[in-house]
Amino acid sequence: MIPAVLPTYSRAPLAFTRGEGSWLTAEDGTRYLDLGSGIAVNALGHAAPELVAVMQEQSQRLWHVSNLYRIPEQERLAELLTEHTFADTCFFTNSGTEACELAVKMARKYWSAKGDERFRILTFEGAFHGRSSAAIAAAGSEKMIGGFGPVLPGFTVLPFGDHEALKAAMAEPDVGAVLVEPIQGEGGIRPLPDVCLKGLREACDATGALLIFDEVQCGMGRTGRLFAHEWAGITPDIMMVAKGIGGGFPLGAVLATEAAAAGMGVGTHGSTYGGNPLGCAIGAKVVEIVSQPDFLAEVNRKAGLFRQGLEALVAAHPDLFEDVRGQGLILGLKMRRPPADLVAAARDEQLLTVAAADQTLRLLPALNIPDADIAEALARLERAASRLKTQ
Numbered sequence: 058m059i060p061a062v063l064p065t066y067s068r069a070p071l072a073f074t075r076g077e078g079s080w081l082t083a084e085d086g087t088r089y090l091d092l093g094s095g096i097a098v099n100a101l102g103h104a105a106p107e108l109v110a111v112m113q114e115q116s117q118r119l120w121h122v123s124n125l126y127r128i129p130e131q132e133r134l135a136e137l138l139t140e141h142t143f144a145d146t147c148f149f150t151n152s153g154t155e156a157c158e159l160a161v162k163m164a165r166k167y168w169s170a171k172g173d174e175r176f177r178i179l180t181f182e183g184a185f186h187g188r189s190s191a192a193i194a195a196a197g198s199e200k201m202i203g204g205f206g207p208v209l210p211g212f213t214v215l216p217f218g219d220h221e222a223l224k225a226a227m228a229e230p231d232v233g234a235v236l237v238e239p240i241q242g243e244g245g246i247r248p249l250p251d252v253c254l255k256g257l258r259e260a261c262d263a264t265g266a267l268l269i270f271d272e273v274q275c276g277m278g279r280t281g282r283l284f285a286h287e288w289a290g291i292t293p294d295i296m297m298v299a300k301g302i303g304g305g306f307p308l309g310a311v312l313a314t315e316a317a318a319a320g321m322g323v324g325t326h327g328s329t330y331g332g333n334p335l336g337c338a339i340g341a342k343v344v345e346i347v348s349q350p351d352f353l354a355e356v357n358r359k360a361g362l363f364r365q366g367l368e369a370l371v372a373a374h375p376d377l378f379e380d381v382r383g384q385g386l387i388l389g390l391k392m393r394r395p396p397a398d399l400v401a402a403a404r405d406e407q408l409l410t411v412a413a414a415d416q417t418l419r420l421l422p423a424l425n426i427p428d429a430d431i432a433e434a435l436a437r438l439e440r441a442a443s444r445l446k447t448q
């Protein structure tokens with residue numbers, strides 16, 4: 058018999074009743090150190106006091122009003138984001154998938170408004186952009202699109218890191234945009250090197266194609282800059298944001314330059330919940346905190362500590378691990394075997410991690426994880442790795 062909850066997930070037999078900082082308490086009272094953060098969502102840890110305060114204050118005043126009216130909380134969040142990024146304008150969504158939908162629509166509208174047929178969007182193998190029809194077409198993997206056809210047309214998925222294939226595809230006259238994660242998250246913490254990001258920018262500039270970054274997972278301070286692409290010294294035309302921006306509240310956004318958003322006039326897009334006062338008040342607090350240079354400097358310092366420990370772990374278990382991947386606090390352990398066993402062994406040590414593709418174990422701690430919790434996480438990972446070896 059089908060369970061009451063549609064069985065689309067393979068779930069660990071664990072349920073939590075409470076969260077505080079980097080710790081989760083299970084139903085039986087056991088405490089788990091959380092290096093998954095709801096997959097990069099709880100950027101400031103669980104029940105962050107600053108966010109609880111904002112939510113309480115806002116929830117007593119106003120939760121939801123329609124976008125038929127001005128929403129000052131939404132305007133404030135948009136102003137914060139445009140102040141701190143390349144963007145001139147923002148649209149708020151409730152998820153990364155919805156941000157992907159709008160990014161695709163915006164790019165296509167940009168060209169159609171110019172009277173051009175450049176609807177094709179180039180993407181990369183291993184990408185993850187969400188689960189809507191457009192997002193699975195953009196990723197193109199059989200695992201995601203199988204059985205859900207006909208697949209939304211107008212996407213070409215290129216091999217990861219194949220410069221010749223990119224060059225050839227960019228020369229096609231119907232290509233209007235390139236969509237890419239600066240660091241692939243689900244794909245196994247695979248960063249696009251800065252020179253490649255710069256090369257993509259140049260290639261787009263040469264043909265006029267729009268460059269769309271999906272920073273749903275790698276953005277919002279995760280890499281030690283507010284957004285990952287800042288490390289490469291270039292900017293996109295359109296950017297998808299979600300996950301960390303709500304600190305646990307469902308919130309996403311599409312950020313764009315004025316030129317890229319030129320086709321999106323009144324009536325071209327909308328969302329009932331998107332940009333509601335409650336979500337935007339919380340999001341504004343997250344952006345306010347995470348964009349502070351001191352906060353980001355701390356992310357980088359903590360990342361250094363964490364990485365040093367992970368390098369030592371890899372050196373101690375060369376049979377298990379290949380290397381450490383990622384930047385800042387979006388870290389991956391590339392393994393020599395599927396990561397599922399290590400995820401389970403870590404769970405037995407009351408440590409929560411997340412598997413990714415490409416035989417990679419993902420570590421996405423709260424950006425404000427205390428140093429002591431980093432040390433504890435490394436000790437538990439070491440025990441889990443040793444336990445795996447003796448099995």
Ligand SMILES: *Cc1c(COP(=O)(O)O)cnc(C)c1O
Nearest residue numbers: 152153154185186187242273274
């Ligand atoms: C999680 C994720 C998405 C989809 O976000 P949802 O909020 O699950 O819809 C899109 N892109 C990337 C890079 C992601 O990690």
